[in-house]
Amino acid sequence: MEKLRRKFTLKFFVWAAVLFFTAGGAIPVNPGIVKAEETVYVTPTGSKYHTHKCGNGTYTPTPLSNALARGLTPCSKCFGDGYTSSPAPAPSPAPAPIENIPPQIKPLTLNKTFILLIRGQTSKLRVGNASGSVSWNSSKTSVASISSSGKITAKKKGSAVITASSGSASKTCRVTVEDPKLNVKKLSLNMKQSKKLKLAGCKHAIKWSTSNSNIARVKKGTITAKNPGSAKITASVHGKKFVCKVTVKKPIVQKIILETNSLQMNYGQEQEITIRTVPANAVDYYLPIVKSSDLSIAGASFNDFYNTLLLESKYKTGNAVITISLGGKTAECQVKVAPEPVKSLTLSNSEITLAPGENKTVYFSTDPYDSIDYYDAVWTTSNPSAATVEGGGKGSAYANIQAMEAGEADITLVFGGQTALCHVTVQP
Numbered sequence: 149m150e151k152l153r154r155k156f157t158l159k160f161f162v163w164a165a166v167l168f169f170t171a172g173g174a175i176p177v178n179p180g181i182v183k184a185e186e187t188v189y190v191t192p193t194g195s196k197y198h199t200h201k202c203g204n205g206t207y208t209p210t211p212l213s214n215a216l217a218r219g220l221t222p223c224s225k226c227f228g229d230g231y232t233s234s235p236a237p238a239p240s241p242a243p244a245p246i247e248n249i250p251p252q253i254k255p256l257t258l259n260k261t262f263i264l265l266i267r268g269q270t271s272k273l274r275v276g277n278a279s280g281s282v283s284w285n286s287s288k289t290s291v292a293s294i295s296s297s298g299k300i301t302a303k304k305k306g307s308a309v310i311t312a313s314s315g316s317a318s319k320t321c322r323v324t325v326e327d328p329k330l331n332v333k334k335l336s337l338n339m340k341q342s343k344k345l346k347l348a349g350c351k352h353a354i355k356w357s358t359s360n361s362n363i364a365r366v367k368k369g370t371i372t373a374k375n376p377g378s379a380k381i382t383a384s385v386h387g388k389k390f391v392c393k394v395t396v397k398k399p400i401v402q403k404i405i406l407e408t409n410s411l412q413m414n415y416g417q418e419q420e421i422t423i424r425t426v427p428a429n430a431v432d433y434y435l436p437i438v439k440s441s442d443l444s445i446a447g448a449s450f451n452d453f454y455n456t457l458l459l460e461s462k463y464k465t466g467n468a469v470i471t472i473s474l475g476g477k478t479a480e481c482q483v484k485v486a487p488e489p490v491k492s493l494t495l496s497n498s499e500i501t502l503a504p505g506e507n508k509t510v511y512f513s514t515d516p517y518d519s520i521d522y523y524d525a526v527w528t529t530s531n532p533s534a535a536t537v538e539g540g541g542k543g544s545a546y547a548n549i550q551a552m553e554a555g556e557a558d559i560t561l562v563f564g565g566q567t568a569l570c571h572v573t574v575q576p
Contacts, residue, residue: 186212190220199226253279256317264352265292265302266388267327273298278314285311292323305349326350328385335394337364337373345369345392347383355384364394376433398433401475402426406457409481413446413461414488415522420456421481425474431455434475441469446483448472461485463522487522490564491515499571502535502551510570511546512561520545523564531557535572 188197189207197215201207202223257276265271275282275298284294291306300310305327311320328350335343346369347354356366363377371381373396383390407421425431436450438457445468448459457472462485470481496511514520520543527539527547534555539547549559551574559570 188212188215190215190218194220196221196223198223202226253277256312256314256319258312258319258321260321261319263300263321263323264386265300265323265325266386267302267304267325269302269386269388271300273300273310273312273321275312275314275319279317280315282312282314285313287311291325326352326386328383328388328390330383330390330392333392335371335392337371337394337396339373339375339396339399341373343371345371345381345383347385347390350385352385357382357384363396398475399427399430401430401434401477404472404474404477404479406472406479406481409479411459411481411483413459413483413485415461415463415485417461419459420451420454421459422454422456423450423472423479424455425477430475437473439471439473441471442466443468445485446470448481457481459483487519487564488516490519490523490566493561493563493566493568495561495568495570497570499573500549501573501575502549504551504553504574504576507548507550508572509546509548510559512563512568513545514563514566519564526562528560528562529557529572530560531555534574535559 187209188199188211189201190197190210191205191207194205197210197212197220198207202225254277256278259274259276260271263271273284273294282298284296284298286292286294286308287310288306288308289303291303292308292310293301293303294310295301298312300323302323302325305325307325308323309320310323311318326349328347331346331348332343337343345356345366354369356369358364358366358379358381360377360379361374363373363375364379364381365372365374366381369383371392371394373394376396376398379394379396381392381394383392403426405424405426407423411419411421413419423431423436436452438448438450440447444462444464445466446459446461448457448470450456450472451458457470459470459481461483465486466484468483468485470483472479492515494513496513497508500508500510502508512525524542525539525544525547527537529535529537533552535552535557536550537547537559538550547559547561549570549572551572554574554576556574557572559572561568561570
């Protein structure tokens with residue numbers, strides 16, 4: 149029994165020793181055997197895996213199965229020759245066969261499927277996903293032509309279909325060409341007159357505008373004349389403009405009416421007469437022309453602030469015709485110029501007594517006082533055998549009376565339509 153116990157004890161220690169040395173690494177194992185999930189070190193571009201950072205480069209820890217899956221082999225420096233991973237990784241399953249699927253072809257595209265153009269306009273078509281060269285075709289080249297680069301040119305009113313083809317694919321674009329025309333390109337209107345413009349051959353919205361709303365305004369094609377001048381009315385549609393030139397005429401003068409057609413004026417006098425026209429506002433749009441038939445008698449000018457005719461007489465007796473012309477019409481005013489009438493005439497002596505051979509100077513005064521400058525004094529005697537008279541001449545306000553022989557005489561002065569008398573008695 150004791151022998152049996154000793155034999156069991158010996159065997160126990162032998163196995164324990166074997167287990168100890170195996171676990172502690174005291175008993176060498178095959179260096180070519182490494183567990184499948186052992187951690188190894190790899191570099192991003194290297195073809196080997198390592199037990200540690202072996203050499204230069206950036207090393208990253210990873211499971212051995214990942215390294216094997218990447219097709220890496222063991223580093224001979226780290227694992228020695230004859231190394232075999234154990235257990236060996238299971239072979240990767242064979243990749244499934246790749247189905248030979250042809251590449252998907254994108255459909256042909258056209259940037260526009262409908263275009264509205266005005267005759268003379270152009271537009272560019274662009275093709276997408278073309279498999280090769282692109283050919284172009286127009287169903288009616290007389291309406292819309294197409295270039296090899298896809299440029300459409302509108303030729304005349306109508307419709308056409310543009311086709312773009314590439315390989316077996318094709319796309320179409322419908323083109324409509326309009327040829328609008330204004331019913332009037334040049335227009336003359338009177339003030340406040342209206343006229344309707346029409347853009348024929350266009351079914352789409354039209355934008356109307358004016359270059360000068362103070363002269364002519366436009367709304368939905370209807371022009372209203374405001375003031376004399378010129379303006380351009382524009383109809384815009386689809387990027388094209390159609391212009392009508394509008395001229396607003398000045399009002400037609402039917403008649404010029406003067407406040408008076410005849411006038412009596414004194415020397416150096418000014419006088420205004422009003423002017424009216426038919427229509428009333430015509431005078432605001434014309435430059436009046438004023439003339440005088442004799443500027444030495446009377447002249448005239450136009451006062452545009454008050455719309456009056458300013459007449460000015462000269463220091464000369466006579467007649468002049470003042471004419472005003474405006475808008476093709478004329479009016480006349482007959483002007484007569486004369487000195488201011490003498491209102492009164494007074495002699496310095498109404499009667500005198502003289503002896504034969506004596507003389508006496510008499511004077512006269514007038515109202516207005518300056519009449520002496522414009523009128524002639526006419527002196528006469530009723531009895532030249534008793535007394536004679538001699539005036540002082542032009543511009544003189546006196547006369548000399550000469551007593552001749554016994555008797556009586558009346559000395560008379562006629563001046564500016566007035567008469568004055570001086571009775572003379574001659575005594576021996």
